[in-house]
Amino acid sequence: MDDEFKQKVLQQLDQIESRIALLERNQHLIAAGQRRESLRSLWRRPPMWTFEQYPPRLLNLNSFQPTPSPPANAPRIAMVTPSYNHVHYLDATIDSILNQNYPNLHYHVQDGASIDGTVELLSKRGNGLSWRSEPDKGQSNAINIGFSGVDCEIMAYLNSDDMLLPGTLAYVADYFMSHPDIDIVYGHRVFVDRDGLEVGRAVLPPYHGKTLQYADYIPQETMFWRKRVWDKVGPIDESFHFAMDWDFILRAQAAGFKFVRLPRFLSCFRIHDAQKTAATYAVGVKEMGILRRRVLGFDPTQAEIRRVIAPYLALQIAYHYGYKLGLLKY
Template structure:
C-alpha cells in the first residue's frame, strides 16, 4: 500500500473516531439534561462535570473573600501559559495573571507559532510578560519549554482560554507558607462561556487519594505545586496530549506528595466550541485507559469506575447543594 495513502487513511480513521466519541458524549449530555431533575440524572452527570448549569450571567468578581496580604518575603511563583491560535481569549488570561499584582512572579507565554493574531497581541504587551512564539510538539512540550531553566518555589500553568480569579496567588502563597508539609493545592472552579459570562460552578469536597486513581477530578487551572514536586517526578510527560495533568498528578501521588483542596474559588474554566478538551475527546479516552491500567494494574469496567468514585460524587453533590443553599460560603 502506498505510504501517503496509508497515512491519509489513518488520519481519516482517527478523525472518524474522534467524531464518533464526540457523538457518544453529546448523546450522554442530552440524556443527562433530560433527567436533570432526577437523582439518576445527577448521578450520570455530577455538578462538578456539568459545565452549563444555568443561563449565562455576569460574574461578580467582588463577591469573593478578600485575599490575605502578600508578605515581603513572598516566594517566587513561575506560571506558564501554553498557547496556539487563541487570540480571542489569551488577552483575558494574561490580564488575570498580571492583574494579581504579585511582586515575585515569573510569567511566560509559550506560543506554538500562532497565525491568528496572538503574536501581535503578545508584542503589544511590551516587557510586562515573557513570551516566545515558535513551533512546538503540542501542549505538553510547550509547558516544558516554558518552565525550562526557571528558578522558583511554586509552579503552575494556565491554559490560554482560562483565567485566575482575583487574589488567587495571594491565597495560594498564604496557604503554602503556613503549611510547609503540603506540596500541591487546588480549589473550586467557575465555568464561563466564550464571552466570559458565568454558566456554572464546581464546589469540591476534601481531597480523596483513592478516587483519584479512577478519575481525575482536580481542576487543572486551579492547581499549584512546589518545585520540589517537579524536581523529583520530572516534567510533563510529552507522550500525553490530553491527560498530561492527570499523569503528573498520579506520579506526584505515587511519590508520596501531599495534596490539599483549598476551600475557595481559584480559577475560571472557559467553555467554547474550539477547546481542546472537546476536540481530542477520543484521544483522552485512550490516555485515561493507559493511566488506569498503570495505576490500578488492570483495566476497570465503567461499572467498576462508577462504584469506586461513588462516595466522592455523593460528597460533591452534598457540597454543591450546601453551597447553593448558602450553608457553605467561599
C-alpha cells in the same frame, strides 16, 4: 472505599436533604409543579462535571472571598501559558495573571507559532511577562519549554483560554508559606462561556487519593505545586496530549507528595466549541485508559469506576447544594 469516608458522605447527605426539605416547605424555593431534579440525573451529570448549569450571567467577583494582600517575602511563583491560535481569549488570560499584582512572579507565554494575531498581541503587552512564538510538539512540550531553567518555589500553568480569579496568587503563596508540609494545592472552579460570562460553579470535597486513581477530579487551572514536586516527578510527559495533568498528578501522588483542596474559588475554566478538551475526547479516553492500567494494574469497567467514585460524587453533590443553599461559604 474506607468506612470513615462513607460515613462522612452519609452525614453530609443527611444534613443537606434535611435543609432542602425545610427550605422547600417554608420558603417555597421550588415553584409549584416544577419537577425536582432526579438523583439519577445527578449521577449521570454530577455538578463538578456539568459545565453549563444556568443561563450566562456576569461574573460577580464580589461573591468570592476578599482579595488578600501578598505575604511578606512572597515566594517566587513561575507560571506558564501554553498557547496556539487563541488570540480571542489570550488577553483575558494574561490580564488575570498580571492584574494579581503579585510582587515575585515569573510569567511566560509559550506560543506554538500562531497565525491568528497572537504574536502581535504579545508584542504589545510590554513588561510583566516573557514570551516566545515557535513551532512545538504540542501543549505538553510547550509547558516544558516554558518552565525550562526557571528558578522558583511554586509552579503552575494556565491554559490560554482560562483565567485566575483575583487574589489567587497571594492566597496560594500564603497557604504554602504557612503549611510547609503541603506539596500540591487546588481549589474550586468557575465555568465561563466564550464571552467570559459565568455559566456554572464547581465546589469540590476534600482530596481523596483512592478516587483520584479512577477519575481525575482536580481542576488543572486551579492547581499549584512546589518546585520539589517538579524536580522529582516532572517534567510533563509529552506522550500525553489530553491527560497530561492527570498523569502528573498520579505520579506525584505515587511519590508520596501531599495534596490539599483549598476552601476558595481560584480560577475560571472556559467552555467554547474550539477548546482542546472537546475536540480530542477520543484521545482522552485512550490516555485515561493507559493511566488507569498503569496505576491499578488492570482495566476497570465503567461499572467498576462508577462504583469506586460513587461516594466521592455523592459528597460532591452534598457540597454543591450546601454551597448553593448558603450552608458553605467560599
